[in-house]
Amino acid sequence: MNPTTFKPSGWRPARRTALFVLITAGAASPLQAADELPDLIQRVRPSVQSVGFYKETNTPRFGFRGTAFAVGDGNMLVTNAHVVATTTDVGPDSVLMVNVRDASGNDQLRRASLLAQDNAHDLALLRVDGPALPALNLRQEADAPVREGQTVVFMGYPLGAALGFAPVTHRGMVSAIRPVAIPSPTATQLDARTAARIRGGAFELYQLDATAYPGNSGGPLFDVSTGRVIGVVNMVTLKGTRESALSQPSGISYAIPARHVLELLAQQPAR
Incomplete structure (x- = not known):
């Protein structure tokens, strides 16, 4: 037997097994996320x-x-x-x-x-008014950053009464994190919202690969792995000049990062 080519029996499989255990222990699998999704939907509904x-x-x-x-x-x-x-x-x-x-x-x-x-x-x-509803948890700045490719779901009332007032859940991923495109102010484009954005500067939106419809606006966007709200679905920003949500749905939707919700809440007086 050539001593330069000899390797103890079982050495390579053991290494592969250890590597597999290390990888799977460090990240939740897609199957695990799928198993958690029904529980998340029932909890937030x-x-x-x-x-x-x-x-x-x-x-x-x-x-x-x-x-x-x-x-x-x-x-x-x-x-x-x-x-x-x-x-x-x-x-x-x-x-x-x-x-x-x-x-x-x-x-x-x-x-x-x-x-x-x-x-x-x-x-x-x-x-x-009335009894309090179960409050959802918002993503905090200390949490892991939102990343492109991250699995997300959003819940809302697409098309409103046309489909009945029961919340519907859509699943997708964060396909891009991009700044709002501010159009050149012209006599026909410069409205109050555009003017406010020009004064405040551009801000980032989450672009999603799932289709939202009229009625989804204002709904929460969740990180599937943590259940925290990471954004608010928005159908006006960019969509009005790019796609028609009903006649030609593009499969692209946008959400406003939850940090802006935290800023709005921080401005409220303590009760």
Whole structure:
């Protein structure tokens, strides 16, 4: 036997086994993430509600506008600023409401008020009457950074009443982290939101490879591995000039990083 080629029996398989154990111990597998997802959905569902305006003479009386989710003390909800913006179909006698669905599937309209809004990042903070909802945990700055390729899910009410007021979950990944593209201000492009972004400078958005629809706006974006909210789904930023969400869905959606929600919450007085 040639001594230069001899290797003890079992040496190479043992090395491979040790390497496999080291790799699998350091990261959750896709199968593990898939197993955790149903539990995550059930846990967060009571925190995600629909928001709109109620008017006695309208048909339907509750005009759905988007999604909101509970944070803080459970009576505060986060959504997009454009979801609760006053438009031509919202009169002075319209009332901001949150449609709260309980575990039995019963709907209850609760009056809400606008606590604060951040138009530059299209965020709004509401306070809703009644018992507190389960508050969701937001990603903190000390947590691991959000990365491209990270598996995420978002929950909301796509198309609102057309599909029924039951929250729907979509799964995807963070396909890119990119700054908002500020259009050149012209007579037709320069609106209040664009002006605010020009003053505040560009900020990053999470680009997702999952399709969101009207009604998903304001919904939470979750990190599957931790269950924390890492962003707020937004259908206005960039989408209005690039894709038509209904007739030609692109499979690309955007979310606002949760750090901007933390900044909005930090501005609220202690209760």
